[in-house]
Amino acid sequence: MSADLILDVDDLHKHFAVRDVWKRKVGSLRAVDGVSFAVNRGEILGIVGESGCGKSTLGKTLMGIQQATSGRVVFEGNDIAGLKPHQSRRYRQHLQYCYQDPGASLDPRWTIRSSLHEPLVVHTELGEAERETRVREILRAVGLPETHLDLYPHEISGGQQRRVGLARILTLKPSVVILDEPTSGLDVSVQATILNLFLDLQRAFGLTYLFISHDLSVVRLVCHRVAVMYLGRIVEIGDTEAIFETPRHPYTQSLLAAIPRIGGPRVTDHFSLEGEPPSPINLPTGCRFRTRCPKAAPVCAEQDPALRPDWPGQQAACLLAT
Numbered sequence: 001m002s003a004d005l006i007l008d009v010d011d012l013h014k015h016f017a018v019r020d021v022w023k024r025k026v027g028s029l030r031a032v033d034g035v036s037f038a039v040n041r042g043e044i045l046g047i048v049g050e051s052g053c054g055k056s057t058l059g060k061t062l063m064g065i066q067q068a069t070s071g072r073v074v075f076e077g078n079d080i081a082g083l084k085p086h087q088s089r090r091y092r093q094h095l096q097y098c099y100q101d102p103g104a105s106l107d108p109r110w111t112i113r114s115s116l117h118e119p120l121v122v123h124t125e126l127g128e129a130e131r132e133t134r135v136r137e138i139l140r141a142v143g144l145p146e147t148h149l150d151l152y153p154h155e156i157s158g159g160q161q162r163r164v165g166l167a168r169i170l171t172l173k174p175s176v177v178i179l180d181e182p183t184s185g186l187d188v189s190v191q192a193t194i195l196n197l198f199l200d201l202q203r204a205f206g207l208t209y210l211f212i213s214h215d216l217s218v219v220r221l222v223c224h225r226v227a228v229m230y231l232g233r234i235v236e237i238g239d240t241e242a243i244f245e246t247p248r249h250p251y252t253q254s255l256l257a258a259i260p261r262i263g264g265p266r267v268t269d270h271f272s273l274e275g276e277p278p279s280p281i282n283l284p285t286g287c288r289f290r291t292r293c294p295k296a297a298p299v300c301a302e303q304d305p306a307l308r309p310d311w312p313g314q315q316a317a318c319l320l321a322t
């Protein structure tokens with residue numbers, strides 16, 4: 001393992017059983033279907049793709065919120081995919097999952113102080129005074145005054161609740177944070193504030209982010225690298241610049257063509273994507289994108305393409321990509 005490799009995922013699968021009304025298993029839904037990638041310390045890796053392609057399931061499986069069907073997840077040098085929750089707890093403290101609105105999960109009956117102390121009481125041996133020091137440090141880092149510690153969630157704004165939710169995640173000093181659609185549903189101006197906060201926190205605490213989003217413009221702004229998912233697989237991965245300037249996979253090309261460009265012609269002449277992806281219960285043979293791909297050839301029905309490392313800083317799972 002190289003010195004700054006922090007997360008190494010190998011052939012990860014998460015399948016859900018599909019049952020009939022008698023609860024008999026009649027099939028399986030391949031939400032995550034053979035995903036491999038590696039992340040370096042301090043990196044921001046974007047994970048993009050249409051709704052239902054498996055982004056959240058990937059995040060939750062890495063976290064152990066969902067148990068992996070198979071595969072390996074090496075986090076800070078330890079394989080955590082096969083561990084039971086009580087065995088993996090001490091590793092997973094440093095791996096945190098942040099829901100779309102982390103403020104929504106605050107307990108309305110607890111002061112902000114109690115909410116921020118609680119993870120430290122549950123997961124660490126810190127005494128009260130040490131906890132209070134840590135809580136104040138993190139509160140400052142998310143841009144809130146210490147006077148907020150004695151307030152209840154209903155006494156602060158939604159934006160401030162979001163910051164407290166984020167602070168709660170950071171009290172455990174994670175090294176990797178999985179941000180799941182962290183800016184969706186926000187006004188553009190608030191989005192910018194929250195994105196800047198994420199970037200400030202990343203620098204202040206040396207964090208690594210997996211940045212899950214379907215908003216490609218946001219991903220382009222903040223991510224160092226981008227992984228594009230389609231039906232449970234990564235179909236293209238690479239440096240942000242390469243993915244946006246020279247997308248190799250027809251699916252990536254069509255996603256980029258769908259980004260609205262205000263006040264100017266489209267930069268690409270790529271086709272736009274039509275229809276819905278096939279069901280992850282009944283995947284096409286060969287390449288899973290071929291049923292929507294304008295470039296599909298007969299060979300695409302026969303071979304399931306792996307990621308090809310054929311371009312500098314970029315890999316694509318397409319037999320025909322050049």
Ligand SMILES: Nc1ncnc2c1ncn2[C@@H]1O[C@H](COP(=O)(O)OP(=O)(O)O)[C@@H](O)[C@H]1O
Nearest residue numbers: 016029031050051052053054055056057058280
């Ligand atoms: N707990 C679950 N049980 C069964 N199917 C699920 C479950 N969670 C997600 N799925 C299915 O897995 C696929 C991927 O879902 P999800 O990971 O939420 O996608 P995304 O976050 O990219 O929108 C979808 O087809 C979804 O219906």
Ligand SMILES: [Mg+2]
Nearest residue numbers: 055056057180
């Ligand atoms: Mg999701």
